[in-house]
Amino acid sequence: KSKAAIAVLNNLQLKDQHTTDGFQSNLAMLYQQIGKLEDGEGIYLKLENSLKTFSDNPYYAGVLDNLGLLYIQMNKLDKVESYFAKAATVYKSKSQTGYAKVLNDLGNFYRMQERYTEAEQKLNESLTIRAAALDVNHPDYVKSEEDLGILYWKKGDFAKANNFLQSAMNKSLEFVSRFFPPMSEAEKTKYWDVLQPRFQRFFNYCIDAKSTNPAIVNDMYNFQIVTKGLLLNSTNKIKQSILSSGNAELINEYTSWLDKKETLARYYSLSKADLTDQKIDLASLEQEANNLEKSLSQRSSDFSQGYSNDKITFDQIAALLGDTEAIVELIRIKDFKKDFTTDSKYAALILTKNSHEPRLVVLDNGSQLETRYAKFYRNAIQQKIADPYSYDQFWARIEPELTNKKTIYVSPDGVYNQINLNTLKKTNGDFVINRYDLALIGNSKDLIGLKKEKQLAAKKDAFLLGFPNYGGATIAALPGTKTEIEGVSKILKVSGYQVSVAEQNDATESKIKSIKGSSLVHIATHGYFLQDAESAVGVTADNAKNNPLLRSGLLLAGASKTMSGEVLPNLESNDNGILTAYEAMNLNLNGTNLIVLSACETGLGDIRDGEGVYGLQRAFIVAGAKTLVMSLWKVDDAATQALMTNFYNNLSKGFSRLKAFKQAQQQLMLKYKEPYYWGAFVMVGM
Template sequence: MSFFLKVVLKSFLLLSIFFYTHNSIAQFGIGDALKKKAEKLVKDKLMEKTEEKRESYDTLSFNYAIAFLDKTESFENQQKGEGLIKTANFLLRDDEPQTDLEAARDIYDFGRLNYNMGNQFMAETNLKLAKFKYEQISRTNEPNYLKSIGLLGLLYSDMGRYTKAEEFTEKALDGWEKLQGKESIGYLAELNNYAVLQINLGNFIEAEKIIQQLGENLNAEKENEMLPYAIYLNNEAILNQYMGRADEALGLMHECNEIAKESLTEKNSTYLQFLTNRAILEQENGDLETAEKTFQEVLDLQESRLKLNAKNDPDYAHMKSNIAALYVEKGEYDKAEKALKLALEIYEGEFGAEHLTTAGTQSDLGNLYRFLGENEKAESLLQSALYTRERKLSKTHPKVVKSQEDLALWFWANGQMESAQSYFKKVMGTSQEFIKDYFPALSEAEKTKYWEQLKPRFFRFYNFALENYQEYPELLEDFMQYRLSTKGILLSASTALRNAIFSQNDEELTALYEQWLDQKQQLANAYALSDEEIKEQSLNVDSLENATNKTEKQLSVKSEAFSTAYEGRNTDYKALLSRLQPGQVMVEIVQYPIFDKQLTTEHAYAYVILKKGASKPEIVINNKGNLLEKRYYSYYNNVINQKMKDDYSYAQYWKSLENEIGSASRIYLSPDGIYNQVNMNTLQQPNGKYLIQDHDIRYIGHPNDILFEKSAQSAAKQTAFLMGDPNFNSQSIAQLPGTRKEIEDISKYLSPSMNMQKYLSNEANESNLKQVQSPKYLHLASHGYFLEDKQANDNLFGVQLQYIRQNPLLRSGLLLTGAGAEESSGSSQSFNQSNNGFFSAYEAINLNLNNTEMVVLSACETGKGDVKAGEGVYGLQRAFIVAGAESLVMSLWKVDDTATQKLMSGFYRENVQGKAIPDAFRSAQLAMLNEYKHPYYWGAFIMFSR
């Protein structure tokens, strides 16, 4: 502040005091001496009051770090009237001798002022000086000392000096805990800043723990905590978005906006940033129209706030940069380019070329030019973005990895394959580390969303590798490594967790696991209730889901099962080659979206063929994936169900593999995509024979399954659990008398060597099924069901629509006794849904099938479900594998009751006579082929086994 301004302000303040004291004292005829004394008394009193108020602000006003999807900023939560009081206090004591403590406080205030104005050099100088001053006079227990080091932490975070930022933030946290405790607003402010720092560092799991602690301690009802609570919600939303939880992120942002609106004006820059985050999240959720409206609202408010200076302001640039991404998604490339160029011009003018915010826009504009084929314009922008990010962020930060991938794609497009390969190597290596580090602390739902976010990176690499592996053979090695480590990664995570629970003699872990199973059963029950019933019973399904996820995450962290399992999946394909015997072939099928400057909606299939004696895999590419999945599959499905001759499907699904497979006696088939829904055994060759007649085709979930070594079984007599012919008690659900004969025949074959647990008619119910304990064989004969999402109505098989759509495991299952009871009684379902007759895949996951050699689902469409690339079928197949089954027999279409009974009886007869499970199954199908020529009767069932 200039000397002249100080004099003017001080004169104005003292003149006000003088008039107040003069007017109130003169009427008593008091002389000048007394007037001066009175003025001094008033001034002293004012100084005392301003000092007292100023000290209260020291423990209420803080700078809060705020995370945005492309940058980090901070907001100073000043108290009402704080600026005026501090100015008055400063002026009133201007001619008084200043103590060391007052000097330190003034230096801090000057540093804070410079920080808020963006003067980083002056801010650092004054904050370091304030820190030194407080330490010199041994007043490190002062709030402003802790605020000095905390603000230094924020400053260093802004500058990308994260090691220093972490050091100072941790020191401030420790100081506030000692001074005022963990529930103080000072401690919580620093905790917020520490969480954002961890987000910037890419330490999402640590950030989540911290943010959870913030949520437990902040109170939106308290006036001083309302805005900090909104900031906490924003930061949690951004973290959720980074971790792939887009739905949760958007919900949190809406809540943040509502709270912030009460504390900030609509034109406040922080409020506008919150709105911007909401627009981005709306875009991420696919609601482009709503996102554009929100973006436009932000731009309008921004322009009215800044008027003539709007187009030179970084906040305006931020809005333009973000709406450009929306323009790109809508295909409005000219608008996107114009917006990005304007944003870049503003950022470079305000922050310089080597700033993280500038780098973000350089990256966006560079990628736009790459997509448009303007490679010369793209290179320098992408290189600059990577240079800045590598210098300012950690090596494994997601933004660094993204920049590396951007350049890999640019080099590929520009024909510089060695450079592209080098960058892809870094990107894929770091991505695998992400999976190993982050997956253990996520629930299955969170793992699914995180993998959906990360998976496109692997698909882009698959395109690059499969296009160039012949010229660069090492790409084939990398392709196989990444495929083997990530195929079925979500299924692997679930089975690894369950196996760890059963293999570890840990009482605490087992108790937690049982708690989780109980919570999941409660959820399954709640999903079957109507909204009215949920309200009547005061249930909170969201809270129950959150509690279940929390327990699952605790289990994952404690067991450390996934990391171990994931590392074990990094199998060199040469180990698979060495396990194959003469005459054996492995076919790994890879479904992936085709890359054309970006991933498209067109699919391709790569058939990776491993043969005994070969030094490397053979690759066959089929670019007609969309036809395989739609037109060709529709034809196959129709001719099967209409029992017609199929002269067409073999050419579409198998002919391209013919030369590579040759006369192999056994084919291990690891399917993907539509190959999970077509039974290769049923394809008729041009010579009239079906593939099953020339090849022993064995379906496996993952190539590594051929390495599986079966554990030794107990010498004690083992159990067969058989269930069939349920009493549906329904006019619309047909009884299945053939399943009773099926169960009786199987029992006759197995009873001499095994204990029988047999449940028929009324005993074929959910309660009995859920009591199963690791049988050798589990055989379930009934109706099965699978419902496409589009088939969903308000209540399907006792499960509410909103839950059916969000969880595919609720859309498939088996009908057991009582499935039609509510139809005849007309009564509504009770909360005890554990025996309602609808046994879903969601419930099947909880069965105890540890060491169960085989599960047979002798029902219609038990192999159906939601097919996900690289993950198989989300339905009963997945559920029973997670529950522990080593082999699984299931159907792909509605089956004939009599033919199924004969097939199953023949299967068990062959098994009892000494044939291994897969051999017995194939023999039974070949026998059925002789009796029933059309595959509709014998080909519905496939076996997945290890």
Template structure:
């Protein structure tokens, strides 16, 4: 502050003070000397009190960065009356000389004042002067010096100058550590700011580590840490949202707002910003009515807080820009446009054109105009948003990539395909890098959520490429490359991690893996306990879940298995073409939502057909995906179970590919969507023959799998693990005597060349199954079960409803010995019980099948599960593949006991006689077809290989 400004300000204040004092003195006839003495006494007392208060505020008051879903601002934890006290203390001083330390503190206070009112230029100038002054007087161990450094970090973060922001934030962090230690409020405040900075930079994994450290050290019970704790919860919530955990994020925000209520008035701007975040997350979780009510509450409070100036405040703009997204989702586009225009005007006036906050609203409004077909209005807004983001952020920042995609979609809508292609290439390339960089350090649950956020980008590109590849052939190559690199990406990450652990002689990895398996087993047991039993045994299921997730993440960090596997899978389709032999065809099936200005709920299927001699895939598109998945599948399922003739399904699921396939002898199918549930072998052609009679159809998890096809039986462990005919101990569960004969027949065929591990009746239990160690063959003959997501409205076999809904692997499994006992209902489970007779896919995923050539699930509906586009079936199929099985035989519908026994016996007999597993399986089915004409008897089972 200049001396002139200081004098003028003081003169203004004291003209009022002296006027009051002078008039009062004159009224009582007090002389000037006495009046001056009285004035001095009053001023000295005021100075003493305000100085005391000021020192208190210096100790407690810090700036905390707050993360938002679309912008980041800072909140000053300013104590009640702090601004008035500091101003009074500053102005009440006489012009006696100040110490250098007092001068430095005054300059810092003035910089902080300007920061709080949004005057970034004056804030930076004065904070830099304060920094220099403290350094000149060697006072760098003063708390206010570290506050100066930290506030510069926040200022640069707000300005989008993230390199300088990181430099100053780290310096402040180190300074507080040295001065007061890692448990001091100063250190924790800077740790919070560092976490938000990492969120802004898109370094989510680093931010997560920092936030975990912050949460471990903050104490919500301490009065001076309640508000920082609320801010921490808010920031953790936003990070969870960015990483795809919308439900967890909402829970954290609800806790945040409850704590903040105790520290802030409901009209406080920070409390309103917390509420805004909560409303956004309510919307993300599908609670539209609740979200609208929360938004309206915020707007009403904001208007009453600032009265006439409410609609010129950036906080008001923030709230309007966020409610606009709700209006769009409700189809109220005029309201959305009005809200975004108002927000943009405020931001432009407050921050200028080239500010990240302004760019966010420009992008939102531009995308709204693009959606409404008003392309001329959309382009300048989208271009401006990208320009600002590219200047302020790194090239690979998620917001930069999002702006590039926005423009790609705009150019596509405007018919400028070459420009759209250029932008899409950048977007898709960076997105692949996201997968490679982020996935290794996430648990499978977190990978799943993150992929759900990223996957729509790939779907939009699929629509673009498939619409324009005829005119621009390189788009088809891009489409195939991105598809091959991401199909089954979640499955590949899980199997890669497991393979790495078993193949590396690493004691630390092995120890962590065993710890993880133990934690998951504890979780599986805990899921079957009632709420009362959980309380009795003093269990915290959420803590167990978090511990298992953390161990899995530690495993991933210590192994580069996924990154290596991801690179290996990123294979050019031409390698697959070169591997195909004469008469062989590969069909890659792609399910994707149709794009019409946005992704819709209508699905399409693309069939990419690769065959020997072709230079590129043939593409067939079927836009009746919803019919395939609903009406047509219901018909197929009905005629199978009713054992009726099917004159319809061939035309729906196969005919469009007929000409391209021709008379191919072998057809590899890499299924997606509903094609995981329809056995192509069972489709009857117009000539009366089934497809299995004319084609050798083989299901693979990924087109690349044929590059590693097993040509001969391995010379590995020659052990067969056979389990069947469990004793259910219940009149409500039918015994399966046919499975006993099935096991005995298989044992007879295999025993001359293999070691048998055979379990029947009461020995066909979970405990024995969980001891399995990589047999060559694993054969399980029993009842299977599967509960669809929409049917999950009650506990299943003792597993609590909330866990069933959140994990599809808990909704499918096998019934084993003891499943009929009353104890298995969950009414008398103990935490250490692991043999309740219900063997879920969640438990199957932990089996040791790393060198297992084949698993046969000879039970009903073992191929059922939740179908996820590009990821296959989440159920027993996925569990056994992740556990290590190379091939899996499973059923798509309820099977006939006798027919199944004959099929399985014939299968193993053919295999023992020298046929490879896929050939032996097909021969057994053809033999059954000659005895049982209808596919119900021979077509329930399919073989799936990886």
């Protein structure tokens, strides 16, 4: 989108010089955003030269300030101070808010240069001006508070740092409560992209401050659980609010919005030329859907109450734990020194029964975990060879805090979404699966709902889909899924389930889209996730590259003809044989307790810090599924059939979903020792 905006700006023919300068400045900022710093510098320097005759104009000062910030990015540090100083001279008599901004920028630059006395003077002056000219709850004032907090942190004055940083953090949560309600999900995502780095910096501060202020870990935990999965939770909250409102008009409007998204899903399969030929304005339709979503968000029963009334703290969660239970809340943290670096670290926050404070374990080699060790783990799994590293790297440093614990609730983040902890094996020891009962949850606070959940007699209706007729040789047939579906169906029927089965030509996209509240859904077919943003299946690459939900999905009846180009996109049908995660998100799975995606790599997707996996996993959770079983790597057919048979047999005996699944994996281990066979699937939820 940035590149498209650049093309538009470059082609604009503007007669008014002031407007032209404004667009050129925006173009320079876009170049900065996409890393074309030299291109941005060239435009700014031209603007500086052309605006010199208006040297007392705040707009000229803004260009100078932006050049100073750009030179920090370019590491041309000898140029920075003079540009900030010139900008400050212009702003001082023309704009107090502009003057405060450049003072703040200069103060941050001094802090990065370890010129702490000068930094403190500039940052305090900026804070004072902003307090008078704006308001102590204005985002710019809050930024000044945070920047002063960072300065005192880097000076080693943790007490002063804490006062400023805590204030900035609490006000940032208030911003979420205030600004999120009228936003669409896309707008919330953009806003959170701006705000989330503040929380990342705070987590870095907590790690440094813990030695002098152990209680800071409490705040670290509390801020993590209120923000982890923030975007996913807001989407689910609004959906539930609408569907339970009893407001027929609002529910109809929600249905209309889903229809618009379904229409967009069809249009995403068209090329730019096709869209032009059929006079379809995709951007306009996306904006219509966005506006309708904003309206729905605003009208659903006060989403913001979810934050004012839902201040859950670590001690409330710790009080729910049994003697042999623990929670491991994982946080991926971008390393912050003078600024963010390219490195990362992981914090494991561990709670046990009635903990007075969480225990903190820092895994400071996050970048290695995400590259070298994640790659080795995957290779060892695929090649079925011994793995002497993964246990030590991903689990051994956390385990000492779990002494005498059996049930461990794990809330993963970052690379921990890509590995199955149960498959880690201690050298000369046993697999994690044989030592603990692990339960994956999205957020520690989910445990409150799980513990309160009453075990009601579930509806016994199931929808099973497998062995699709793909309609050609482009996609390999999966006869093993026919055996799998027949076996699962037999077990469920004996257990008293009403079972609906879709196979061969009936195993269609439209059949899945017609599911309404089946308590159990089992889908056995090919799944996919395309890491390459230039790739796509069933949609055009242009549309898919910016949306991971269009790069993951399930292949169903007729998919081969779509993929080979034998069948062209049909705007009258929502069934091209490819169910993308974007479409799956619109399914109605309210009332679905368990969904099993018995397909390859259904647990993969783009990983976003604090938000989990953007792919089928996110899609089916948004659609309403309580518990999800999915795979992390390409699965063996025979092993998968055996695993699923074991799982459903265990469920039929009255075991919980979690216990039935774990025992199914352990039963499979008796035949297949390597984790490749028994460890491909993970269960999210309980």
